[in-house]
Amino acid sequence: MPKLKNDTFLRALLREPVDYTPVWLMRQAGRYLPEYNQTRARAGDFLSLCKNPDLATEVTLQPLARFPLDAAILFSDILTIPDAMGLGLYFAEGEGPKFERPLREEWEIRALTAPDPVEHLGYVIDAVSQIRRALDNSVPLIGFSGSPFTLACYMIEGQGGTDFATVKKMLYQRPDLLHHILATNARAATDYLNAQIEAGAQAVMIFDTWGGVLSHAAYHEFSLRYMAGIVSNLKREHDGAKVPVILFTKGGGNWLEAMAATGCDALGLDWTVDIGSARTRVGDQVGLQGNLDPAILLSDPDTVRIEVGKVLASYGHGNGHVFNLGHGISQFTPPENAAALAHAVHELSRPYHITG
Numbered sequence: 365m366p367k368l369k370n371d372t373f374l375r376a377l378l379r380e381p382v383d384y385t386p387v388w389l390m391r392q393a394g395r396y397l398p399e400y401n402q403t404r405a406r407a408g409d410f411l412s413l414c415k416n417p418d419l420a421t422e423v424t425l426q427p428l429a430r431f432p433l434d435a436a437i438l439f440s441d442i443l444t445i446p447d448a449m450g451l452g453l454y455f456a457e458g459e460g461p462k463f464e465r466p467l468r469e470e471w472e473i474r475a476l477t478a479p480d481p482v483e484h485l486g487y488v489i490d491a492v493s494q495i496r497r498a499l500d501n502s503v504p505l506i507g508f509s510g511s512p513f514t515l516a517c518y519m520i521e522g523q524g525g526t527d528f529a530t531v532k533k534m535l536y537q538r539p540d541l542l543h544h545i546l547a548t549n550a551r552a553a554t555d556y557l558n559a560q561i562e563a564g565a566q567a568v569m570i571f572d573t574w575g576g577v578l579s580h581a582a583y584h585e586f587s588l589r590y591m592a593g594i595v596s597n598l599k600r601e602h603d604g605a606k607v608p609v610i611l612f613t614k615g616g617g618n619w620l621e622a623m624a625a626t627g628c629d630a631l632g633l634d635w636t637v638d639i640g641s642a643r644t645r646v647g648d649q650v651g652l653q654g655n656l657d658p659a660i661l662l663s664d665p666d667t668v669r670i671e672v673g674k675v676l677a678s679y680g681h682g683n684g685h686v687f688n689l690g691h692g693i694s695q696f697t698p699p700e701n702a703a704a705l706a707h708a709v710h711e712l713s714r715p716y717h718i719t720g
């Protein structure tokens with residue numbers, strides 16, 4: 365395999381020396397970019413865009429053409445897995461994701477099986493191969509999956525934006541049923557991520573957007589345990605290169621030590637934690653990715669630059685930091701503020717990587 369021209373992102377995840385702090389943005393291909401909205405209109409809707417590998421490749425590359433980002437992320441969604449399980453994913457305009465057939469009855473839950481990624485999610489695997497070809501070894505490609513618990517939240521409630529009362533009721537009354545869903549999701553996510561790695565994903569990230577709603581004990585039993593199972597069953601090397609694994613629990617600031625102990629390579633941090641304190645807590649066990657408040661991108665380029673400087677200063681000197689937002693970029697972000705962020709990270713981080 366020819367070498368990557370820019371492997372700064374992979375090196376930082378593995379806590380190897382770099383010249384500057386690499387940066388990418390969660391949801392970097394999205395509605396804040398006019399060219400994304402144009403391609404989405406050509407596809408018809410968001411899900412058709414995900415299911416068309418040519419157009420998914422096109423939008424994956426759009427933010428890289430505008431900003432000096434150090435990684436690309438597969439354009440897709442975490443809810444492709446439950447869609448492939450037959451739950452009928454759709455996006456009602458302006459309302460976020462919904463399922464036609466959420467899991468309600470015990471027999472529906474017992475009938476759930478993990479989809480074969482090549483057979484049922486071939487459009488994602490094809491997109492990974494096509495994006496790798498289009499990137500031509502410029503920057504690494506990140507693959508991803510939802511966490512078993514976060515997927516279960518949508519599968520049980522049938523939509524987001526709820527307080528997850530149905531999921532929590534099941535967790536306390538029928539933990540056996542929830543464990544069955546989670547075990548199936550963990551198998552599905554493992555197969556899915558391994559297929560993405562096989563097709564060319566050079567790092568993978570597990571998004572646990574809703575783990576933070578759980579109690580301390582429930583987080584360990586119903587979310588972290590299943591993510592740890594995925595981590596231990598992933599292919600950690602492909603084509604002679606290490607494939608780093610990133611775990612991200614939004615609202616997971618209390619549990620960083622336990623997350624690091626799963627054997628993952630890096631943790632994603634939301635904006636509620638101080639990244640310097642997080643670094644002290646996890647030591648040299650894992651790299652850290654994050655954690656600028658996405659709302660800062662609603663301000664102006666000068667403010668963005670100042671706030672970027674604060675995150676870099678909090679992390680301090682040395683290796684192991686990948687700059688990112690604490691959660692996905694807002695659709696109301698002016699693109700010039702995203703540009704200011706990427707440039708500021710590259711410029712302001714160099715002094716933190718001078719050794720000797």
Ligand code: CP3
Binds near residue numbers: 437460
């Ligand atoms: O980061 C990237 O650029 C890669 C693509 C990506 C998307 N979704 C595209 C998307 C990734 C990694 C995701 C992950 C995802 N999807 C998560 C986990 C991360 C997080 O944000 O917490 C979750 C919970 C979902 C489920 C989902 N998909 C929701 C809740 C929504 C609606 C959110 C909104 O902003 O309206 C989506 C839709 C979605 N996924 C969009 C994009 C670009 C916007 C859809 C559109 O174009 O209309």
